[in-house]
Amino acid sequence: MAQRGDHEYDYLFKIVLVGDSGVGKSNILSRFTRNEFSLESKSTIGVEFATRTLQIEGKTVKAQIWDTAGQERYRAITSAYYRGAVGALLVYDITKRQTFDNVQRWLHELREHADSNIVIMMAGNKSDLSHLRSVQEDDGQALAEKEGLSFLETSALGAQNIEKAFQTILTEIYHIISKKALAAQQAAAAATPTQGTTINVTDSTGGFTKRNCCST
């Protein structure tokens, strides 16, 4: 556990929301961050993020979720938006085929600007509007499998699968970095078996943060 009063979390993970304008990104964010856990939100010029702290496998994880301020409309998201992101929620609208067709473009953008190990979840949002559906769930599933992404249909309106989408991303990220930390711990133990070793698992490309590892 990180030192209380210093950092009230074990891990801080930056997650970015991407996808066409109007698919529901901002509503997904507000739905998720206005739940019963602690909420802080902060506006900046150009971008906005909100945070929520939750428990993932017994660890306190602070999710810092970045939302666009409409730049996606002009395909003008800067690389700063993606910098340090360890997860992405790539959203399309199940009632608008074009937003699904553009998923490839967003994947390309993520692969170009974000860390290559970024965990990506694709979300087919507005599942409450299934009577207006223009993208079948099977098509979403097939694309996700082809691209190696997790996939869920969500509804920000109905709070359907929003929690699960973020839980899935955060758990996947946690598994990746706990494996890295374990490997680093074993390497450190083999090299210098001293007490209270601090292991920094931040690398030049990732945004993983862990402090005061390995107190046992």
Ligand SMILES: Nc1nc2c(ncn2[C@@H]2O[C@H](COP(=O)(O)OP(=O)(O)O)[C@@H](O)[C@H]2O)c(=O)[nH]1
């Ligand atoms: N029916 C329905 N409407 C939604 C849902 N999520 C967002 N919307 C609506 O879609 C529009 C665009 O949402 P917004 O969150 O601003 O999309 P963004 O441009 O991707 O951030 C708004 O009118 C929302 O009320 C959803 O899950 N179901």
Ligand SMILES: [Mg+2]
């Ligand atoms: Mg928005």
